[in-house]
Amino acid sequence: MGECRSKEASVTCNRRKKRCSDGLPCEYCTRIGKLLDCEYRTKVPSKTVRVTERYFINLKR
Numbered sequence: 524m525g526e527c528r529s530k531e532a533s534v535t536c537n538r539r540k541k542r543c544s545d546g547l548p549c550e551y552c553t554r555i556g557k558l559l560d561c562e563y564r565t566k567v568p569s570k571t572v573r574v575t576e577r578y579f580i581n582l583k584r
């Protein structure tokens with residue numbers, strides 16, 4: 524479990540038809556400054572993976 528991850532692109536990459544590097548935030552979203560908007564659609568509708576503001580702040584330290 525976890526090794527064969529679905530190669531799903533983040534919502535932004537998917538919308539722009541970009542190849543997603545699979546990260547949170549992914550490379551493309553980082554490049555275009557959409558770090559906080561990078562999210563993935565999971566099979567569970569109520570559980571959307573999202574970068575929280577706190578996580579972003581921690582990254583900047």
Ligand SMILES: [Zn+2]
Nearest residue numbers: 533536549552
């Ligand atoms: Zn992305």
